[in-house]
Amino acid sequence: MNKKLFKKILPDFIYNFFKRIFLMCIFVCQFLKTKNFFRKNARFSFLWKDHYPQLYDKTAETNFDRHYIYHPAWAARIVKKINPEKHIDISSTLSFCSIISAFIPVEFYDYRPADLSLTNFTAKRGDLLHLPFKDESVKSLSCMHTVEHVGLGRYGDPIDSDGDLKAIYELKRVIAKNGSLLFVVPLGKPKIMFNAHRIYSYKQILSYFSDFKLEEFSLIPEFSGDMIFNASEEDVQKEVYGCGCFWFKK
Numbered sequence: 628m629n630k631k632l633f634k635k636i637l638p639d640f641i642y643n644f645f646k647r648i649f650l651m652c653i654f655v656c657q658f659l660k661t662k663n664f665f666r667k668n669a670r671f672s673f674l675w676k677d678h679y680p681q682l683y684d685k686t687a688e689t690n691f692d693r694h695y696i697y698h699p700a701w702a703a704r705i706v707k708k709i710n711p712e713k714h715i716d717i718s719s720t721l722s723f724c725s726i727i728s729a730f731i732p733v734e735f736y737d738y739r740p741a742d743l744s745l746t747n748f749t750a751k752r753g754d755l756l757h758l759p760f761k762d763e764s765v766k767s768l769s770c771m772h773t774v775e776h777v778g779l780g781r782y783g784d785p786i787d788s789d790g791d792l793k794a795i796y797e798l799k800r801v802i803a804k805n806g807s808l809l810f811v812v813p814l815g816k817p818k819i820m821f822n823a824h825r826i827y828s829y830k831q832i833l834s835y836f837s838d839f840k841l842e843e844f845s846l847i848p849e850f851s852g853d854m855i856f857n858a859s860e861e862d863v864q865k866e867v868y869g870c871g872c873f874w875f876k877k
Contacts, residue, residue: 650682694870697847697854698771699723701872702809705843706731709807711767717755717798719771724748738782755794760801763877770798771811772870775824791825795835802877808839814846814863814871829863829871836875843874
């Protein structure tokens, strides 16, 4: 039977169940076929009890999370361009903060602090609704793929329908004059995917930062295509769950 037709007939969970069974059968056959070959090589033990099947990696291309590969790469390039004495990050992906600490001092703040020790890197507890900084004191700040979660309770924070707006107010409060804010959120048709995240429209974000200058806006399409630099509102309207990357200046 044609694979696409088979998938169309069956509900996703049944299709995925049978797909896993099929791939597991292939794995077992592969194990039995190769066990003598590997056992002849005495460098490693090769026992069934140690099996660790990886069933979905045999792909034509390397798969990756488009949001979480593109947006840190985008942000790192801007931080390099800004070249601040120190960069402060609020709850963005830890891989971004740890990597850029190789060339610039980074302070990382999260509601759930990270137990990570690196040179040029410090991790502290921080509440995005009550940032531990004076007004207009931070010259280089990032908060990426974070604000959309605030107030939904996903990370143990209190339920607050305006939690994201309060978080944005705090970010705006602490940014120094002429300072830079790298801000990333999902874009598409505005809605709440409880309790995972919110999705915003392009106009919403611009209205929340109407008193800031938009230095750059880039868009990561959800499914395919390169990152769109200097993207337009029309580009965003094609998306259900795109990733909007905003570089604002105060």
